[in-house]
Structures are given as structure tokens and as C-alpha cells.
Amino acid sequence: MKSEVRRLMFRTRSILVLVGILMLTSIGSLCAQGTSPVLGDLNGNGRIDVADASIALRISIGMYTPSPYEVALADIMPPNPDGTLGDGQVKLNDAIYLLRVAAGLESGLPVAQVGNIAGRVTDSSIAGATVPVAGATVAYTALDNPAPLGTVVTDSRGWYLLRNIQPGQYRLAAVADRYDPVDTVKPVAVAANTVIRIDLPLQPAVGGGTADLFTGVITGRVVDTSVPGVVQPVVGATVGYRTVENPEPIATTVTDSAGYYRFAKVKPDVYHVVVIAEKYNQMMTKKPITVSAQKAVKQDFVLERSHGEGGGSFLTATISARVVDKSIPGITLPIPNALVGYRRPEDIMPVATTTTDADGWFFFGNVAPGVYYLLVIADKYAQASTSQPLVVLPGNTWPATDDPARQLVLAKANGPGGGTFDTFSLTGRVVEQSLAGVVTPISGATVAYKDPTTQQVLGSTTTDAGGYFWFSKLTPGIYQISVIAPGYNQLTTSAQVFPPGITASIDIALQKSGGEGGGTFDTSTITGRVVDQVSVPGAVIPVEGATVGYRTPDNPVPIATATTNKDGWFFFGNVKPGQYMLAVIAEK
Structure with a gap:
């Protein structure tokens, strides 16, 4: 008592x-x-x-x-x-x-086995002002799992309190209607007998919308920076997000008057975001973005003005590039009015064609996804095809802006240039390389392309003052190239396959003849050198005045004879195709 x-x-x-x-x-x-x-x-x-x-x-x-x-x-x-x-x-x-x-009457507070997290959720859009966000949901989760371990709703002043949390490290997140979700960047360490204060600033969401603890948000801005130093919003652009496997968008929206877009309640997964706008090249994220619960992923786009009608669709693609001339070092010149097409690897003719504009650009819209080669034909230039196939995926513009193939460089033709998509051009240079490091063009040489099976000459031309030759509109196939020039040994290349839509370039080096050289395309040349490697050990001494003949294996009478010159060389021109034996007679 x-x-x-x-x-x-x-x-x-x-x-x-x-x-x-x-x-x-x-x-x-x-x-x-x-x-x-x-x-x-x-x-x-x-x-x-x-x-x-x-x-x-x-x-x-x-x-x-x-x-x-x-x-x-x-x-x-x-x-x-x-x-x-x-x-x-x-x-x-x-x-x-x-x-x-x-007063010292108690040694301390009662010992608790748990801690608390408290703080305030505010609107961060007004600098210098504290604007509470009432009705926001705040949750704490494990660091590796976004499933809420506990939740609370902020009061009218934006305050929240999460009580009786076991000691450990946690992640804190807040969601609210009309705001983008936010979470703590660093882990929140909760200790027993403590109250950790964590304030959470929210960014107002573009266009309002809702949010919850089990989904994420994709948001961003679409702009045009084509005018140096000026960032212009792209208004009314259509934006969609899709899975990596399926080009059909899950949802679409349009950008507002400032170019912003937002998708709320996006299920956690990996997605691509696609943007389509009139007068601009369509664009897709280079890499998939990962959407997590209680997080806002920001994905901005800088669109490239189109050199065509622009636009597109989520299920098709755009092909756009520039055709240029870089024959003058350090200078890039556009090639206008070039004919451009894209074709499938298994086809010869292009799916569609267009011409380049005054600045060398071309544009193909609504291209079906697939693998294609680009073909370019222009007067005074060597027709060309991309060496590597272009893999075109839906929702994007190809080649990518940072792809070297975005510029198609044409070489000036050593002839009229041009061509057709179902043929190829053949060019090259005939030179003499008798002196090491010295290249001398051979003008007036006769160059022909032949059927390697029948050896029939299908066409011929002569080299110009620079030693160059040119054939246009050749049927794709397998050919050999033969060259005849006075004073030089004739030469025939091995058989090669020539595909359509390209300009094949073959340079040919001729050797000076030990006789008059030249010849015909339906005959051959036999040439060689007679030397003495016995009289003086280690020395090669030409044998001048030796008589050389060639004969058939079944007849000892030579078909023709020749005498070696001062360097020991002999030469037989206009030799009919066949098998022959050589015989040499020399004094001493």
C-alpha cells in the first residue's frame, strides 16, 4: 500500500x-x-x-x-x-x-529489438519550397527483392512512419498518383532502438497517371537538335514499348507539347522503346531497357530529321543513308540523283529503288524486316553494293547513325560508270612492274574477258593513258581476264566469280617480253631464258644465240624456232593451244 x-x-x-x-x-x-x-x-x-x-x-x-x-x-x-x-x-x-x-533516475530507455524509418514525401518540382505529397504509399523491401515487407501511407503533411523493423539493410520506395516512383539509391541501414529519417522527393509525372508498388514507369522526352544549340520538342510523336521478341507494341502514347511521354504500371521486364514521328526517322532503343517495380526508367530520344517522308510503323523499318564521293582527301561531296536499291541475298533485282536528293541522301520507308544488300548506281561512278548484309529489324532506322555504312562512298569510274542492278562492271589497271617500287601504266593494251570453259572472248577494250580499262553491264558469272600488249608477255587470270550489282576491280601487272610480245586471245605465248649455271659456280650466265624450238610430242620436227637474245631470252608468239616439248641447241 x-x-x-x-x-x-x-x-x-x-x-x-x-x-x-x-x-x-x-x-x-x-x-x-x-x-x-x-x-x-x-x-x-x-x-x-x-x-x-x-x-x-x-x-x-x-x-x-x-x-x-x-x-x-x-x-x-x-x-x-x-x-x-x-x-x-x-x-x-x-x-x-x-x-x-x-534527471538521471533511469539509466536509459527501454531496450528495443527493432528500429523505425520515418520521413517526409515531398514534391520536388518547386525549387526552394516544401510541398507535401499526401496519400503516397511508402514501402521498405529487401535489397534484392522489390516485394514490400511493409507499407504505410503519408499523412496530410506528407509524413510517414514505418515501425518495428528488424535490424538490417533495406531499400525504400515511394509511389503516388501523378508522380514518378522513387527509391533510395543507397541501402538504408536500420538498427535497433533507432529511428532513421529518410525524406523522399517525388518528381511530378508527365500527364499525371497512376502508380503502384508492383510495376514500374517508362518516361522520357523526344527532341530535335538539328539546329545547333537549340533543343526543340517533337510534339505528337508516337511512342510505344514492346518486348524484345515481339515487335507489336504493348502500349502506345503520344508526346505532349514539351515532347514528354510516360507509361505507367509497366510490368517488370526487359523492353525496347520505339518512336515514330512524321518528318523524322523512326528510332528504337539501341539496347533493351530493364523496368523494375517501384522505379522510373528515363529514356530520352534525339530524333534525326528524315530525308524522305519519315514516320513508319512498329512492324516495319526505315533504310536511310548518304551516297558520297571522297576522292578528294579531306572533302566529302554528295552524289545527287544516284539510283539506290535494296535487295535480298537470294535475289538479283532490288525490292525497291529510289534516287538520292541534292545532298546525297536516300530514304526507304515501311521496309519489311529482313536481311538486305544496298546497291548504288551513278553516272561517272563505279556501281557498288554493300560488302556485308544489312540486318534490318522492325521499329528502327538502318544503318544506325554511328554505323560507317551510313555513308556509302562511291569511287570515280575509269570509264562512263553507271550500270544496272542485274549486271556488274569490271575495271582495273594494266601496269609494268619491272622495277621494284615503280609502277608504269601500259596504255593501249587490249583487255578481254573470256568464258573459262570455251575460252571464247566475250568482250574486249583497250587501256587509256593511265592504263585503266572499263567494262559495263556484264552478265554475272565466271570469267577469265586476258591482256595483250606489244612488248609484253600476254597474261590470263584464273577464273573468278562476279556477282551482280558491283564494280569488280582487277589490276594486272605485265612482264616485258623477251621478243616482240603481244599475241592474240585465241593463241598463247611461250617464253623463257637459256642460262649457264655450271661454268662459274654460283653465277647465272645468259646464253646468247642459242636456238630454241618447240614441237609436238609425236613429231621431232619443230613447229617454229627462235634465237635467244643477249640476255638469253626467247619468245614464241601466236602459239596454238596444245602440248609441246622444247629443245635447245647452243655452241659449246
Whole structure:
């Protein structure tokens, strides 16, 4: 009975002391939303003192409306059997206990096995102003799993409190209608007997919309930077997101007056985002983006103005590039009015054709996904085809802006140039390389292309002053190239395959003849050198004046004879095709 009386007397005295403190403490000393994690430290000075008890008293009797953060700091009584503290409210017994701790009558606060996270969710769009976001949902999750471990809704002042969290590291996220979700960049470390304050600023969502804890957001801006130093929004562009495997968009939207777009409640997965706008080349993300729950992924686009009608569709693609001349070092010249086509690898003729504009650009819209080669034909230039096939995927423009194939460089023709898509051109240079490092063009040489099976000459021409030759509009196939020039040994290349749509270039080096050289395309040349490698060990001595003849294997009478010159060379021209034996007669 006496102990009950003593407790009552102490409680009464404590209340009187608190009332006295309340009378002496100005309202300005109340906690200004401190960030100390120490339970009971309401004024944020790092310890529990009489001022903290005074603040708790004001809260308990309704003189001060606390934030959930302050409630978490002051709500310390009673200690609960499950290792938690408090009952969710700040009452008189909380203030009394804080006073006892401040007076040294208690060694410290009751020991809790859990911690708390509290803070405020605000609108970050107004610089220098604190605008609370009421009704936002705040959740804490494991670092590797976005599934909420606990949630709470912010009050009218944007405050939230997550109570009784087991010690550990967590991720914190907040979602609210009309805002993009946000989460903590670094892990939040929760310790027992502490309150961690984490404020979460939200960015207003483009066009409003909703959000939840189980999906993510894709947002961004579509702009045009074609005018140096100016960023222009692309208004009314169609934006869609799709899975990596399926080009059909899951959802689409259009950009607003500032070029912004937003997709809310996007299921966590990996996606491509595609943008289509009139007068612009369609564009798709280079790499897939990963959407996670409670996160906003920002994906901006800088569109390239189209050199055609632009636009497109999610299920088709665009092919656009520039045809140029770089024959002058350091200078890039556009080639206008070039004929351009794209074809499948198994076809000869193009699927579609167009011509380049004044700046050398061409445009193909609504191209079916597939593998293609690009073909270019222009007067005075060697016709060309891309050496590597172009893999065209839906929703994008190919080649990519950073692909070297975005510029198709044509070589000036050593002839009329031009051609057709179903034929090829053949060019090259005939030169003499008798001196090491010296290349001398051979003009007036006769060049022919032949059927390698029948050896029939299908066409011929002569080299110009620079030694160049040119054939246009040849049928694709297998050919040999033969060259005849006075004073030089004739030469025939091995058989080669020539595909359509290209300009094949073959340079041919001729050797000076040991005789008159030349010849005909239906005959051959036999030439060689007679030397003495015996008389003087290690020396090669030409044998001048030796008689050389060639005969058939079944007839000892030579068909023709020749005499070696001072260097030991002999030469037989216009030799009919066949098998022959050589015989040499020389004095000594």
C-alpha cells in the first residue's frame, strides 16, 4: 500500500515538474524535425534532456501536432513483450519516462529489438519550397527483392512512419498518383532502438497517371537538335514499348507539347522503346531497357530529321543513308540523283529503288524486316553494293547513325560508270612492274574477258593513258581476264566469280617480253631464258644465240624456232593451244 502511494506521489511530482518546465519552455524550442536516430531525442541535440520531456508533454496534451518521425522518437512506453516499444501514441507516461532519464533516475530507455524509418514525401518540382505529397504509399523491401515487407501511407503533411523493423539493410520506395516512383539509391541501414529519417522527393509525372508498388514507369522526352544549340520538342510523336521478341507494341502514347511521354504500371521486364514521328526517322532503343517495380526508367530520344517522308510503323523499318564521293582527301561531296536499291541475298533485282536528293541522301520507308544488300548506281561512278548484309529489324532506322555504312562512298569510274542492278562492271589497271617500287601504266593494251570453259572472248577494250580499262553491264558469272600488249608477255587470270550489282576491280601487272610480245586471245605465248649455271659456280650466265624450238610430242620436227637474245631470252608468239616439248641447241 505504501509503495502504491509512493508511485502516485512521484507521478504527481513528475507531472508538476513537467508543467513547470512547460511554463518555462518557449514553444520555439520544439523539435524542428531533427535527424538524430536516438530514441527520445526530440530536439535533435544528440541526448535526452528536459527539453525533450517538455516536447513530449506538449504532444501528449495536444499543444503540439507532431510528425510521425517525432511520434516514433517519443513513443517509448510501454516496452512490449515482442521486443517493440510504445503503443503508437505519445502519452503522458512517455513524457514522464523521458524526464526520469533526463534527471538521471533511469539509466536509459527501454531496450528495443527493432528500429523505425520515418520521413517526409515531398514534391520536388518547386525549387526552394516544401510541398507535401499526401496519400503516397511508402514501402521498405529487401535489397534484392522489390516485394514490400511493409507499407504505410503519408499523412496530410506528407509524413510517414514505418515501425518495428528488424535490424538490417533495406531499400525504400515511394509511389503516388501523378508522380514518378522513387527509391533510395543507397541501402538504408536500420538498427535497433533507432529511428532513421529518410525524406523522399517525388518528381511530378508527365500527364499525371497512376502508380503502384508492383510495376514500374517508362518516361522520357523526344527532341530535335538539328539546329545547333537549340533543343526543340517533337510534339505528337508516337511512342510505344514492346518486348524484345515481339515487335507489336504493348502500349502506345503520344508526346505532349514539351515532347514528354510516360507509361505507367509497366510490368517488370526487359523492353525496347520505339518512336515514330512524321518528318523524322523512326528510332528504337539501341539496347533493351530493364523496368523494375517501384522505379522510373528515363529514356530520352534525339530524333534525326528524315530525308524522305519519315514516320513508319512498329512492324516495319526505315533504310536511310548518304551516297558520297571522297576522292578528294579531306572533302566529302554528295552524289545527287544516284539510283539506290535494296535487295535480298537470294535475289538479283532490288525490292525497291529510289534516287538520292541534292545532298546525297536516300530514304526507304515501311521496309519489311529482313536481311538486305544496298546497291548504288551513278553516272561517272563505279556501281557498288554493300560488302556485308544489312540486318534490318522492325521499329528502327538502318544503318544506325554511328554505323560507317551510313555513308556509302562511291569511287570515280575509269570509264562512263553507271550500270544496272542485274549486271556488274569490271575495271582495273594494266601496269609494268619491272622495277621494284615503280609502277608504269601500259596504255593501249587490249583487255578481254573470256568464258573459262570455251575460252571464247566475250568482250574486249583497250587501256587509256593511265592504263585503266572499263567494262559495263556484264552478265554475272565466271570469267577469265586476258591482256595483250606489244612488248609484253600476254597474261590470263584464273577464273573468278562476279556477282551482280558491283564494280569488280582487277589490276594486272605485265612482264616485258623477251621478243616482240603481244599475241592474240585465241593463241598463247611461250617464253623463257637459256642460262649457264655450271661454268662459274654460283653465277647465272645468259646464253646468247642459242636456238630454241618447240614441237609436238609425236613429231621431232619443230613447229617454229627462235634465237635467244643477249640476255638469253626467247619468245614464241601466236602459239596454238596444245602440248609441246622444247629443245635447245647452243655452241659449246
